[in-house]
Amino acid sequence: MQPYTFIKKFLFGVLLSLSGLWANAQNITLNISDASINETGGIATVTATTDVTSLSNIIVNLAFSGTATNGTDYTSDNPIVIPAGAFSEFIEITTQEDTQNELDESIIIDISSVINGTESGFQQVSTTIFDNDPEPTVSISASPISFGENGGSSTITASLSNSTYQPITVSIEAVNGTASNTDYILTSSEITIPAGDLMATTSITGTDDGISEGSETLSIDITGVSAGATEDGTQSQPLTITDNENVPTVSISASPTSFSENNGSSTITATLSGVSSQPIT
Numbered sequence: 001m002q003p004y005t006f007i008k009k010f011l012f013g014v015l016l017s018l019s020g021l022w023a024n025a026q027n028i029t030l031n032i033s034d035a036s037i038n039e040t041g042g043i044a045t046v047t048a049t050t051d052v053t054s055l056s057n058i059i060v061n062l063a064f065s066g067t068a069t070n071g072t073d074y075t076s077d078n079p080i081v082i083p084a085g086a087f088s089e090f091i092e093i094t095t096q097e098d099t100q101n102e103l104d105e106s107i108i109i110d111i112s113s114v115i116n117g118t119e120s121g122f123q124q125v126s127t128t129i130f131d132n133d134p135e136p137t138v139s140i141s142a143s144p145i146s147f148g149e150n151g152g153s154s155t156i157t158a159s160l161s162n163s164t165y166q167p168i169t170v171s172i173e174a175v176n177g178t179a180s181n182t183d184y185i186l187t188s189s190e191i192t193i194p195a196g197d198l199m200a201t202t203s204i205t206g207t208d209d210g211i212s213e214g215s216e217t218l219s220i221d222i223t224g225v226s227a228g229a230t231e232d233g234t235q236s237q238p239l240t241i242t243d244n245e246n247v248p249t250v251s252i253s254a255s256p257t258s259f260s261e262n263n264g265s266s267t268i269t270a271t272l273s274g275v276s277s278q279p280i281t
Contacts, residue, residue: 026117026118026120027050027051027052027117027118027120028048028049028050028058028060028111028114028117028118028119028120028123029048029049029051029120029123030046030047030048030049030060030109030111030123030124030125031046031047031049031125032044032045032046032047032109032125032126032127033045033046033047034127035126035127035128036127036128036129036130037093037095037127037128037129037130038095038129038130038132039073039095039097039098039129039130039131039132039133040095040097040132041095041097042094042095042129042130043092043093043094043095044092044093044107044127045090045091045092045093046062046076046080046090046091046092046093046109046125047080047088047089047090048060048080048082048088048089048090048111049082049087049088050082050087050088050117051087051120053084053085053086053087054082054084054085054116054117055084055085056084056116057081057082057083057084057116058081058082058114058115058116058117059079059080059081059082059114059115059116060079060080060081060082060111060114060117061078061079061111061112061113061114061115062076062078062079062080062091062109062110062111062112063109063110063111063112064076064078064107064108064109065108065110066105066106066107066108066126067103067105067106068105068106068107068129070107072096072098073095073096073098073105073107073129074093074094074095074096074107074129075093075094075096076091076092076093076094077091077092078091082117093107093127095129098133099133099162099163100133100162100163100164100165100196101131101133101134101135101136101162101163101164101165101228102131102133102164102165103131103165104128104129104130104131105128105129105131106126106127106128106129107126107127107128107129108124108125108126109124109125109126110123110124111123133162134162135164135228135229135230136160136161136162136163136164136168136228136229137160137161137229137230137231137232138158138159138160138161138168138170138222138225138229138230138231138232138235139158139159139161139232139235140156140157140158140159140170140172140220140222140235140237141156141157141159141237142154142155142156142157142204142220142237142239143155143157145237145238145239145240146215146239146240146241146242147204147205147206147239147240147241147242148206148241148242149183149184149206149207149208149209149216149241149242149243150206150208151205151206151208152205152206152241152242153203153204153205153206154203154204154239155201155202155203156172156191156201156202156203156204156220156237157199157200157201158170158172158191158193158199158200158201158222159198159199160193160197160198160199160229161232162198163195163196163197163198164195164196164228164229165195165196166195166228167192167193167194167195167226168192168193168225168226168228168229169190169191169192169193169225169226170190170191170192170193170222170224170225170226171189171190171222171223171224171225172186172189172190172191172202172220172221172222172223173186173189173220173221173223174186174204174218174219174220175218175219175220175221175236176218177216177217177218177219178216178217179216179217179218179241180216182207182209183206183207183209183216183218183241184204184205184206184207184218184241185204185205185207186202186204186220187202187203187204187205188202190202204220204239206241214243215240215241215242215243216240216241216243217238217239217240217241218238218239218241219236219237219238219239220236220237220239221235221236221237222234222235222236252268252269252270253268253269255267255269
């Protein structure tokens with residue numbers, strides 16, 4: 001055999017092998033290591049595999065979707081680069097801890113494009129992030145805890161121990177001590193805390209009645225909490241309404257101021273400078 005004939009056949013064989021290698025290096029599949037991972041320190045490995053090695057790097061671009069948010073609920077590299085001559089390469093999905101109570105969230109990974117290869121059919125893998133944050137508890141507070149009856153007010157705040165994915169409605173009521181319903185106006189008997197927030201407010205305002213009565217007491221109590229949260233023990237916030245009327249003074253008068261000794265009479269009248277909430281002797 002002539003040398004050039006041998007070289008020609010050898011080169012033809014090499015080219016044939018390379019063309020076959022190139023043609024077959026088009027079947028890229030995906031695999032994920034875990035169907036579910038914890039919110040704290042969870043890691044799932046996504047592996048791209050080719051059925052035949054390539055002379056060039058195979059670049060597998062990924063698309064992420066699902067209810068979890070990339071960059072907030074988890075982090076991940078993209079793309080996967082299978083080195084020349086290798087059959088596979090992987091990236092890691094790492095969860096990111098937060099304090100918000102939420103539903104378990106999904107991560108869906110698809111192949112968006114492949115350079116130097118072809119997606120094998122339709123490739124999709126997924127995993128679920130298990131939430132580890134408890135349902136929040138609700139407490140109430142007031143500021144100030146003492147306010148005047150003549151237009152004074154206090155802000156009532158409902159607070160969550162941690163945020164949650166859904167709005168929370170807190171039902172409240174004013175429970176009278178020495179105060180009565182005419183001494184104040186409660187703006188709302190419900191406080192709704194928006195999803196993702198930690199608190200919301202309503203207010204209570206004093207009502208002037210023109211009666212000297214001293215300070216009066218009441219409390220704001222939680223009567224119910226919507227699904228997704230619970231009352232922190234038994235919540236009751238005491239309040240005091242301060243009176244703005246002076247203690248009345250007493251004066252006396254007589255009519256008539258002169259009367260006959262023969263069964264005559266005069267009416268003696270004790271008069272207060274203002275109305276009092278209690279009898280005056």
